[in-house]
Amino acid sequence: MQIIEEITPEKLTLRLSGRFDAHETPQVRQKFTEHAPKNALIDLSGVTFLDSAALSTLVQAMKNCRERGGELTLANMPQPVRIIFELTRLDKAFNIVNAPDAP
């Protein structure tokens, strides 16, 4: 999986592409540990698959942002990824948008 990182004082943005599974989650966790962002955006447009370990990582990142009074936004989910969020009803827990530059 490829990760493109953009960091500003206001927000951490990660653009992910490829397979997001248990092998890749440590990298994403590391970004959140390193920057401890209040607000973050993860662009999933290039993600081809994600497993339950990846979902756990996103849930953890969301909780961390909310503990700091901010929010984690998931942007541009491809259809297979969106189906996983709908089947598990995680779409009710996350702020999901379709604009890559969403706040």
Place this chain on the structure above:
Amino acid sequence: MPLNNTHGPDLQTKHATLDHNDLQMPVRVSDMLDLEHELDEMARDLVDSQDQLLALYEMNRSMRSNADLNDSLVTIAQLARKLLRVHGAFVALAMPDQPLKFVQDPPNYAKDDQFTLLCDSSPNATREWFLEPESQANTFGIPIQNGYLRRFEIRPDVCAVLGALNKISGNFRSPDIKLARSIADRASSAIETALLVADNIAQARLQTEMALAHRIQAELLPKTTALPDRIALAVTSTPAREIGGDFYDMQAESDRPFAFYVGDVSGKGTSAALLMAVTRTCIRSQHRYMSHPDPALILDRVNRDLYGDFTDVGMFVTVFYGQYLPKTSELVYANCGHSPVIYLPSDGNPRLLEADSPPIGVMDMTFCSTHQLRFAADDILVITSDGFNEAANSDGVMFGIDRMMASIQTNRHASAQEIVDALIAEVNTFAHGVRQDDQTVMVIKHL
């Protein structure tokens, strides 16, 4: 004359020889004394060599029989002191993420600091040091007349220093250095052997613990239970590793509706297995003791109880919880994020019972409601973990929910156990027997 002629020359020769020997006698005694002295030296060297060979043999023997790392280090230090004829010898071993091991003979001879600095494994780093009385490298906290330190690598990230301090007599000579290098070589092999044995023991211990955990987890999942009349139930759960995060349970209690549930903790391995056990116990307890065991209420209580724990470990669990109500031939259920759950009515097509709440542990409250469903003759309910629909073939294509539905529909007239077996066989054929995730399937059929 004849006598003279006969013997004269011989006598003359003998005389001449005697004369010569008499003249050379003082020189010969001196040579003999020198030779005797050299012989003594050689005999001493021979005894030394024999002692050293014996000690090296003893070292090899004890190294072979020593599987314990600390025992090996003690043996190396003791033999280095004996072989190199020094007042004190030590081995310092530096391993990643562990404090430096420092073993010396005799114990408490010198201080044990600074050795990590010497353990530089880069190619150009110094391999040996000679210590003198004023040597700046002396950080041992004792007077040093002479000393020799030798660094040696065991693994790319494991390095050791062999040290010999203060010769009993004289200074370190070439044979001492050769011997010290030889001891370091043998020490390197001995330490590597001890580390391998330690690795193997740790691996064996882990395997034993995992096998035990596997057995305990298998025991937690019921094989049989008393079923309501006209209800058939078949279930199987296979973890991807020794232990997994999937679970199922059935509860038949006299004053409660028959309950069944399947859950899937995100992730695999030990932490998932621990949370699986906690969640199962929590659901059991709520089902048994809640005054009105409403499915949605049970899952909400479980979420309230476990939300903090799941947040601490960064995981969550999907759960489908159902009850069978024989009087009305109905199922009531609640679903927190679990998929796929397939309902196949006797007179219709299969459909998914979708979740209406995120999994347990994601938010501090659930959104699930209790749903009702007809469950009469020949109706079928299939609950699986995502290890079935997400099983992929070599092209990365997943088995998917549609194939699951087709399999169940094809076998709708078969028994609950046959439906389970057929589904497992089809998924295995599709994924060429490769199991990437825990796989749990429960089939309930109304007879």
